[in-house]
Amino acid sequence: MTFDNWIPLLIVIIPLFVAVIIFALAEDKTKTRSTLNIGASLISLVLVGLMLWGVSSGQNYETRLSFLPGLDLVLRADSLSMLFVTLSSALWMLTTVYAIGYLEGSPYRSRFFGFFSLCVAATLGVALAGNLITFLLFYELLTLATYPLIVHRGTTKARRAGRTYLMYTLIGGAILLLGTILLYSITGTLEFVAGGFLSALDSSNHSLLILVFVLLVIGLGVKAAIVPLHGWLPKSMVAPAPVSALLHAVAVVKAGAFGIVRVIYDVFGIEFSVSLGLMLPLAIIASITIIYASTRALFQDGLKARLAYSTVSQVSYIILGVAIAGPIAAVGGVVHLVHQGVTKITLFFCAGNFAETLGIHNISEMDGVGRRMPWTMAAFTIGSLGMIGIPPLAGFISKWYLGIGALEAGQAWVLWVLAGSSLLNAAYFLPILYVAWFKKPKGDWPAEQKLGKYETSLLLLVPPLITALFVILLGLFASLSFSALTWSEFIISKEFLL
Amino acid sequence: MNFDFNTLFLLAVPSFPLLLALTLMLKPLSKTVILLAPWMALPSLLVAMLMPIDICIEVPWLLLGSFVGLNETARVFLFFTSILWLMGGIYALGYFKTKDKKSTFFIWFLLAMGGNLGLIIAQDMVLFYTFFTLMSLASYGLVVHSKSIEALRAGRIYIILVIIGEIMLFAAFSMMIASAGSIEFTVIRATFSNIEVNHSMIALLLLGFGIKAGIVGVHVWLPLAHPVAPTPASAILSGAMIATGLLGLMQVLPLGEVELPFWGTFMMLIGMISTFYGVFVGLSQNNAKTVLAYSSISSMGIMITAIGLGLVSPELWAVMLMAILVYVLQHGFAKSALFLAVGIFAKPILSQVTRFVFILVLIISVLSLIGAPFTSSFVAKKMFDAQLSLSTSPWAEWVQVLLPLSSLAASLLLARFLYLIWSKNIKEYEKTKVEQDALVPKSMWISWLFLVVMAVLSPMIVWFLGIKTSPMVDLMSEKALISFSTTLGAVILLSCIAWYITKRYTIPERLKIPAGDLLIAVEKYILPSIIKSFAASVQTLQNTSQSLGSYINSAIDSGSGLASFYIGELDNKLKQWTVAIVLLLTIMFVFTLLAWRL
CATH class of the missing domain: 1.10.287 (Helix Hairpins)
Structure with missing residues (x-):
């Protein structure tokens, strides 16, 4: 085995090691812990960069370890996994910086950062998994690693949220396992193949395969928060801001959506999925999720609650894009994995800043916050406009491809879903911007504290500014090589065998 | 990458204002930056004057691969738009009293300027849409600038309609691109001839751009928002930004190439309705700026009618385009000059000579807007009239009858404006007679006079920009002069009657139509x-x-009481160090084992 073949394993192992060391570190060794965290994420970024270069020039990276007879643990870097790996490792880096600032001086930091790294390891494993069983393994590890993060605060509310989370995800995991076993019993292989590996099967199996599909999508749909399986997500926003940020942008919700993309493209194959008649129902479910969750978001006063419902809605763009089953819409869906991640993490970072600096948790308390914290609010504004899909921000690119792709695939109704969603997004984001920028503060902030010599501590301020910059750059220079859009087009050209 | 200086120049058009907007955000009270703000429209003015036309350049690195360029239409728009922004900016330097207000105003001003100038040079849908959105959203800041209750209300209605318009355009653009397979305007216009007409698409386009251009029905934001904005912003909103709705329609509709009789007729009718509707509602207004806003609705109506004629009879489009360009240019200068005059006449002007000069200038700008001889709106209307008689559409005759009537109506409206602005000035003068001189700031009256001069000189500008109009000799014929003098006579007569009636009787409250x-x-x-x-x-x-x-929750709770107990336990356990480490070590062990077995 050459070094190349070890890179995928290394990428997963590094955060795992970091987790173990951090668990062993004493609580007060802040510096060591921070250096370790940031150093590890830097190394990962370098490795990811290396692989990105290799994959784009057609090289293969695969680590294969025997697991069960006939089943290997496979970590493989293909174009789709690279999209997710790059997103995860980049945002891991920023979230770590943010979390160091956010948790400064609070108890149980070793536990927090340990599970945090573990969570990242699991996400990277999900991204790199080369077959369904590896995927499942990391997917379950992700569930377990996230739980302590959600209940981190230890309050009754946090515990209740944590329990709901476990209920949902464990049951989801069980259903996913059931689907996987059923699939294995039919095919005897679980290896992901571009274009799918089921179309060659005898047509007598088709009804069983539909059952498998339904099981897999329900199992994954729990994490992807498809309505009506989304109940855990708004509850789990009791978690500390960096956790919510990572949860909504990359780790849990995205793992579900990514899994659905994987199953459709590399297990069933898009053409086969269409011939089984599975894509239209999925598109309809995704559309219902989009509209329903946006409507719910409209009536939330809690800032994080509104953002949580917004996530439920936006993640279904990804599923919708894939389910439309045309190449252009698929590009829109896949690129939204990245665009939604970067945009939503910005919003959650900012929400965390408001909570940490001024004690603001509700939108009704945000009057005039733009004057007190202009930089944070600027980042929040960019994030919000990106979510609505205002050009030239990242969200617009996704929406544009989804809209044109839907028409190209002959599904004009999707345009109305997108229009309705944009309208609702505007209806729940613009009022926030209005009160923050144009209203006068009502009086003292709920719980103001002075952090650093700027509007808040730099550790909290820089990450959202960087991600906001990315929201702009990913949209403004979408056609450059190595942009998320170009990369998604590269992925789709492979999946659609163009 | 194919790079030449033309790309650089074209991209400089939106970049200058946008970069200065960023600078101003970072250094909000910097005096130099504020003083520089109006001049950010200068590069685009130079581009409009000096750059060769009919170029279209691909900028592959921007957005989804963009196209920028300049053609005859874009050039005229760029020319008058940049002058309006320049003059509006200079006017604003004197208009605001506090530095703080000036600074916030100029941030929004520069952003909107970047959007407005940028959308003119954009030759593809994505770039156009981007700049159009930027302009629309940034104008919100201009509308609500005073933060008064009316301004905030107007702003709310404005932003709602902007978002609805954006979404309609998004849907329409998606449909166009899906059928054309390209985002370039030229390709999109060309595909109309190959495909069946998508009616919902055209309806969405008309609504989306109609909101901006103030087509009756979706015009409601306009008479609220244009007047509440600070005067320099109102001038630009009504002179330049309103015209972007027209530009948008001209960029995407297959004018002169494909015949769309239904939509053409529809636009002719809705345009004519807008024209008269604007006048009738405008006449009952008591605020000079609101009257002007309704007058803009009326003028845009005429141009919508003209575009409609181009859709009905494509063979007439070449001349109609010239007429529209002439009219839109004239309207931009004259209407903005009138708005700027409102701000000037709101100040008590003490010297008798100045008063006399100012009134004279005001009347000249009014005359140039209503189409007096030797003005370009006169030329445009005559060209329009001539084309109408060539059209085979049965509706063209009606429009031909209505067109002179619309001039009469528009003149009445402006007479109302003159009356309002004059009486207000008298009141202002009497109120402050005893106080010391409140001079009109120099930058305000200079920019105003400049625009009036532009409006008067616009026939020459039209010639300079190379727009082919009918020879002046034809237009100055006896018949034309007679028709104009009759119009003017009728206006004076009607105004006198109206003035007498309003003096004698008070109009009952319920007959007054509120703005909006x-x-x-x-x-x-x-x-x-x-x-x-x-x-x-x-x-x-x-x-x-x-x-x-709650049903699901209770089902889960009751069904898994046992499980929840264990999970509760797990919950506690996971918080202990030992458990966590053991768990981790197990995982590590499994991994090393696997790695070793390899």
Whole structure:
């Protein structure tokens, strides 16, 4: 085995090691812990960069370890996994910086950062998994690693949220396992193949395969928060801001959506999925999720609650894009994995800043916050406009491809879903911007504290500014090589065998 | 990458204002930056004057691969738009009293400027849409600048219509691109001839751009928002930004190439309705700026009618385009000059000579707007009239009858404006007679005079820009002069009668139409019921989902009491160090084992 073949394993192992060391570190060794965290994420970024270069020039990276007879643990870097790996490792880096600032001086930091790294390891494993069983393994590890993060605060509310989370995800995991076993019993292989590996099967199996599909999508749909399986997500926003940020942008919700993309493209194959008649129902479910969750978001006063419902809605763009089953819409869906991640993490970072600096948790308390914290609010504004899909921000690119792709695939109704969603997004984001920028503060902030010599501590301020910059750059220079859009087009050209 | 200086120059057009906007955000009170702000329109003015036309350059690295360029239409638009921004900016330097207000104003001003200038040079849909959105959103900051209750209300209605318009355009653009397979305007216009007409697409386009251009029905934001903005911003909103709706329609509709009789006729009719509707509602207004806003609706109506004629009879488009360009240019200068005059006449002018000069200038600019001889709006209307008689459309005759009537109506409206602005000035003068001189700041009257001169000179500008108009000799014929003098006579007569009536009788309150006309009905009667039913349905939805949620929760709770006990235990365990480490070590062990077995 050459070094190349070890890179995928290394990428997963590094955060795992970091987790173990951090668990062993004493609580007060802040510096060591921070250096370790940031150093590890830097190394990962370098490795990811290396692989990105290799994959784009057609090289293969695969680590294969025997697991069960006939089943290997496979970590493989293909174009789709690279999209997710790059997103995860980049945002891991920023979230770590943010979390160091956010948790400064609070108890149980070793536990927090340990599970945090573990969570990242699991996400990277999900991204790199080369077959369904590896995927499942990391997917379950992700569930377990996230739980302590959600209940981190230890309050009754946090515990209740944590329990709901476990209920949902464990049951989801069980259903996913059931689907996987059923699939294995039919095919005897679980290896992901571009274009799918089921179309060659005898047509007598088709009804069983539909059952498998339904099981897999329900199992994954729990994490992807498809309505009506989304109940855990708004509850789990009791978690500390960096956790919510990572949860909504990359780790849990995205793992579900990514899994659905994987199953459709590399297990069933898009053409086969269409011939089984599975894509239209999925598109309809995704559309219902989009509209329903946006409507719910409209009536939330809690800032994080509104953002949580917004996530439920936006993640279904990804599923919708894939389910439309045309190449252009698929590009829109896949690129939204990245665009939604970067945009939503910005919003959650900012929400965390408001909570940490001024004690603001509700939108009704945000009057005039733009004057007190202009930089944070600027980042929040960019994030919000990106979510609505205002050009030239990242969200617009996704929406544009989804809209044109839907028409190209002959599904004009999707345009109305997108229009309705944009309208609702505007209806729940613009009022926030209005009160923050144009209203006068009502009086003292709920719980103001002075952090650093700027509007808040730099550790909290820089990450959202960087991600906001990315929201702009990913949209403004979408056609450059190595942009998320170009990369998604590269992925789709492979999946659609163009 | 193919790079030449033309790309650089074209991209400089939106970049200058946008970069200065960023600088101003970072250094909000910097005096130099504020002083520089108006001049950011200068590069685009130079581009409009000096750059060769009919170029279209690909900029592959921007957005989804963009196209920028300059053609005859874009050049005229760029020319008058940049002058309006330049003059509006100079005017604003004197208009605001505090530095703080000036600074916030100029941030929005520069952003909107970047959008407005940028959309003119954009030759593809994505770039156009980007700049169009930027302009529309940034104008919100201009509309609500005073933060008064009316301004905030106008701003709310404005932003709602902007978002709705954006979404309609998004849908329409998606449909166009899906059928054309390209985002370039030239390709899109060309595909119309190959495919069946998509009616919903054209309807969406008309609504989306109609909101900006103030087509009757979706015009409701305009008479509210244009007047409440600070005067320099009102001038630009009504002179330049309103015209971008027209530009958008001209960029995407297959004018002169494909015949769309239904939509052409529709636009001719809705345009004519807008023209007269604007006048009738405008006449009952008591605010000079609101009167001007309604006058803009009226003028845009004429141009919508002209575009409609181009859709009905493509063979006439070449001349119609020239007429539209001439008219839009003239309207931009003259209307903005009138808006700027409102700010000047709001100040007490003490010297008798100045007063006399100012009034004279005001009357000249009014005359140039209503189409007096030797002005370009006169030329444009005559060209329009001549084309109407060539058209085979049965509606063209009607429009031909209505066109002179519309001039008469527009003149009446401006007479109303003159009356309002004059009486206000007298009041202002009497109020402050005893106080010391409140001079009109130099930058304000200079920019105003400059625009009036531009409006008067516009026939020459038209010639300079190379727009082919009918020879002046034809237009100065006896018949034309007679028709104009009759119009003028009628206006004076009617104004006198109106003045007499209003002096003698007071108009009953219920006959006065509030600014925003249709909107008031919607706000008062229709909206509350919609909101009520929406809230009710959402409530039901919420109740159902909540009861469903609690049902699921209780089912899970009761069904898995045992499990939840263990999970509770697990919960506690996971918080202990030992457990966590053991768990981790196990995982590590498994991994090393696997790695070793390899």
